[in-house]
Amino acid sequence: MRIKKVDIYIIYLPLKEPFIISYDRYENMPVILVKIELQNGLIGWGEAVPDQHVTGETEHTVVEVLKNELGPLLIDLNPFQIELIHHKMNKKIWGNPSAKAAIDCALYDLMGKITNQPVYQLIGGQANEKLTAPQVISIKSPIEMSEDARRIVSEGFSNVKIKVGTDVETDIERIRAVRNAIPKEVKLRVDANQGWDRIGALTVIKNTKDCLVEWYEQPVLADDILSLQEIRSVSHAKIMIDEGVHSPQGLLNVIRNRSADMVNIKLMKAGGIYPSLAIANMAEVSGMPCQLGSMVESAIGTMAGAHLSIARRIIQTNELVGPFMFSRDVDTVVFEGDVLQFPDLPGLGVQVDEELVGELTEVHKTVE
Known part of the structure; x- marks a missing residue:
């Protein structure tokens, strides 16, 4: 071997x-x-x-x-x-x-x-009952994003994530337009991808307080941990860190500064499944829920993330959205509605074309 x-x-x-x-x-x-x-x-x-x-x-x-x-x-x-x-x-x-x-x-x-054996059996076994994936909406005009949100909900998705992070006023309009387009029971998540400064982030969060945003993700630059801490201290909703954490050492700094409520783990930032397990372990010790994020991977990376996600209880949400976004992929990832289906195959379960x-x-x- x-x-x-x-x-x-x-x-x-x-x-x-x-x-x-x-x-x-x-x-x-x-x-x-x-x-x-x-x-x-x-x-x-x-x-x-x-x-x-x-x-x-x-x-x-x-x-x-x-x-x-x-x-x-x-x-x-x-x-x-x-x-x-x-x-x-x-x-x-x-x-x-x-x-x-x-x-x-x-x-x-x-x-x-x-x-x-499927990979999840090698890293703890199945700990979560199922993996429910969201749909992600790219930055567009508020009207276009609201139309996308309506379509996504009509297709059976119960979680919608929107990309923002341009000018503050338009981002507020985007969040409001999407929230008004979907039922209250559909979860709305907002990701600025480092697009705001501290004042901009506070302005958006304050002015969308009634929009039932589940969390705001990476509102400021990745290494601006202190601004993130200030934002979290006054935010009505959870603050998630993404680009600001690549390793257990990075997460330790966030925990010490109480800068986030959640952390977005991505295999591509961490270096794969093995180091991601270390990040999840540290998050679990500190009581910080995790998301398994996506860099828009093909079926291979998506299923690698899925195996990690289903094997760790501290990973409570995921963003395994690549298969929804490609018109061609190296294999088919099967969903029933918004629930990912694991193939009965060993390894990652991917049969590469x-x-x-x-x-x-x-x-x-x-x-x-």
Whole structure:
């Protein structure tokens, strides 16, 4: 059970419509797939979705790091050596979390296939009854966003998240328009993606107090922990930190400063499932509920996040939205309404369409 070869692919998955958030606009999603092959021919799949604004990576830097720095470390190691492999990766190069996440997820896929178990059984077993996913609405005009919200609710979704973070007055209009378009029992979540300053965030929160917002996510810059603490101290709703936490050390700083009510864990920020478990453990000790977030991953990254999410009770919500947003994907993630269905398969449970991968591949590198 030794690692023989690592294949790395850049593909661009087409989105049904542009994905617009406070700091960028995406016409398609750059995805780096990692295929790790053992000497016996068994294959595990992982994925990186970098974001230069969050992880400090692009698809091209991820490929170079995987090809020249991280991939060679894996050859002849056992995929169950997850602790050692993360140690070697962190010692070899600082940061680059989505590159490390791609390797981590492929290793867990292999571990599940070797033991003939779904990944969640390897990290605690099923702790949550089900995973209910929201729909996410990109930044548009208030009217367009309200129309999207009506459609989403009509399709059976009970959770709506909206992207904001431009000018304060228009963001207030967006929140009000969406709230007025959906029933009170439908949960509304607001994500500014670092788009406001402290005064702007306080203004929006104060002026949308009657909009029944469940939480406001990352209202200010990622490292502005003190402003976040001030906002939380006067907010009527919960404050979630996302871009401001990449590691247990980062979360510890947030806990010490009492800067957030919730933390959004993302595999691509943390470096995969293994380090995300450490963040969840720290959050659990401090009594801080978690969300399992998304960087708009394909079926591979989505299912990796789903396995982690269903295995930890402290992860109370998720944002596994990638499958809703792509017009083509490497596999089909099945939902019944807004509830994710786990396939009865070992590993991540993903059967990658390698023909589609070949069709969409822009760059292919191999390490052996």
